[in-house]
Amino acid sequence: MSDAKIRTYGGERQRTGGEQSVEETEDEEDEVVSEDVCPECGGRVDTDEERGETVCSECGLVVEEDEIDRGPEWRAFDAAEKDEKSRVGAPTTNMMHDKGLSTNIGWQDKDAYGRALSSRQRQKMQRLRTWNERFRTRNSKERNLKQALGEIERMSSALGLPQEVRETSSVIYRRALEEDLLPGRSIEGVATAALYAAARQMTTPRSLDEMANVSRIDEMEFKRTYRYIVRELSLEVQPADPASYVPRFASELDLAEEVERRARQLLSTAQEKGVTSGKSPVGLAAAAIYAASLLTNRRVTQSEVSDVTNVSEVTIRNRYQELLEAADVPA
DNA sequence: ATGGTTTTTACTGCGTC
DNA sequence: GACGCGGTAAAAACCAT
Numbered sequence: 001m002s003d004a005k006i007r008t009y010g011g012e013r014q015r016t017g018g019e020q021s022v023e024e025t026e027d028e029e030d031e032v033v034s035e036d037v038c039p040e041c042g043g044r045v046d047t048d049e050e051r052g053e054t055v056c057s058e059c060g061l062v063v064e065e066d067e068i069d070r071g072p073e074w075r076a077f078d079a080a081e082k083d084e085k086s087r088v089g090a091p092t093t094n095m096m097h098d099k100g101l102s103t104n105i106g107w108q109d110k111d112a113y114g115r116a117l118s119s120r121q122r123q124k125m126q127r128l129r130t131w132n133e134r135f136r137t138r139n140s141k142e143r144n145l146k147q148a149l150g151e152i153e154r155m156s157s158a159l160g161l162p163q164e165v166r167e168t169s170s171v172i173y174r175r176a177l178e179e180d181l182l183p184g185r186s187i188e189g190v191a192t193a194a195l196y197a198a199a200r201q202m203t204t205p206r207s208l209d210e211m212a213n214v215s216r217i218d219e220m221e222f223k224r225t226y227r228y229i230v231r232e233l234s235l236e237v238q239p240a241d242p243a244s245y246v247p248r249f250a251s252e253l254d255l256a257e258e259v260e261r262r263a264r265q266l267l268s269t270a271q272e273k274g275v276t277s278g279k280s281p282v283g284l285a286a287a288a289i290y291a292a293s294l295l296t297n298r299r300v301t302q303s304e305v306s307d308v309t310n311v312s313e314v315t316i317r318n319r320y321q322e323l324l325e326a327a328d329v330p331a
Numbered sequence: 332a333t334g335g336t337t338t339t340t341a342c343t344g345c346g347t348c
Numbered sequence: 349g350a351c352g353c354g355g356t357a358a359a360a361a362c363c364a365t
Contacts, residue, residue, distance in 0.1 A: 081341075278336070279338095279339075280338075283337090301351085301352060301353090302352075302353070311338085312338065312339050313353085314338075314339065314356095315337085317354065317355085318338090
């Protein structure tokens with residue numbers, strides 16, 4: 001919606017204007033945004049500010065192009081403002097923690113005319129600086145948190161994770177934030193890592209692949225930050241129980257309950273015999289499913305299992321033989 | 332960095348439909 | 349002949365040191 005766009009722009013203006021009493025054209029706010037309909041099909045038109053085009057959302061007709069870029073108009077004002085802006089850099093939006101919104105109190109104990117302040121005033125400014133700093137960092141953390149929580153929400157609903165997992169993961173994220181683990185890492189990355197850890201702690205694990213699929217960051221970075229977070233927060237994450245993967249995989253393969261039960265059985269006997277240690281839980285689950293499907297005559301092919309579990313067929317082969325052996329089922 | 336373990340990739344051969 | 353399966357060797361990934 002163009003509505004949101006206006007708000008962001010408005011926000012930016014307010015800020016830059018507010019600092020240096022340069023009065024800006026206030027009425028800019030109610031800019032005429034053509035709420036027109038498409039002349040071709042009557043569909044709704046959307047304005048793409050980045051490309052300077054107005055496009056019909058139904059048929060894709062470009063209603064208007066080469067529009068005036070209203071973005072950087074604030075540059076034209078006065079020098080002080082330009083300085084202020086250029087230090088902040090390009091007016092990117094969401095990715096900056098505080099969008100440059102915060103106030104800064106100068107460190108020199110001088111007033112606006114360059115005169116030294118009285119000691120009383122100096123003390124006062126010192127106090128203000130302290131508090132301002134507190135609020136500022138607090139605020140940037142709040143923002144950060146808000147975005148991260150949104151991300152966590154999005155991912156966990158994509159993965160169908162229960163509420164408790166979301167809560168644990170936001171607790172983890174908060175801790176990471178408190179301990180200043182964020183600098184140098186992306187919010188998305190840490191959010192993903194927190195969610196992954198939480199899912200495992202709550203015994204509803206999702207595999208690394210599944211997480212990476214719904215996350216906006218790539219797998220490499222995800223794993224790296226995950227390890228980092230776990231280490232730094234010394235989170236206790238026990239190895240996932242293979243059995244907890246079974247139901248999902250089974251249902252994705254449309255397997256009967258019987259197979260699922262059998263798979264669990266195989267896993268638990270294998271665990272008793274200790275042949276599972278050191279092996280990847282996902283691989284074990286995949287193998288158990290495959291083995292169980294053989295035992296119950298509800299054949300699935302290795303490649304099918306491999307597809308839905310993202311475990312290589314080789315691994316499935318190796319594991320399922322071990323599983324059968326442990327359950328002393330002759331070949 | 333290193334070495335040991337596990338998983339993946341790529342390829343080959345066998346039997347069956 | 350395609351497909352499912354099994355096996356192998358080498359590469360890659362992972363983990364603790």
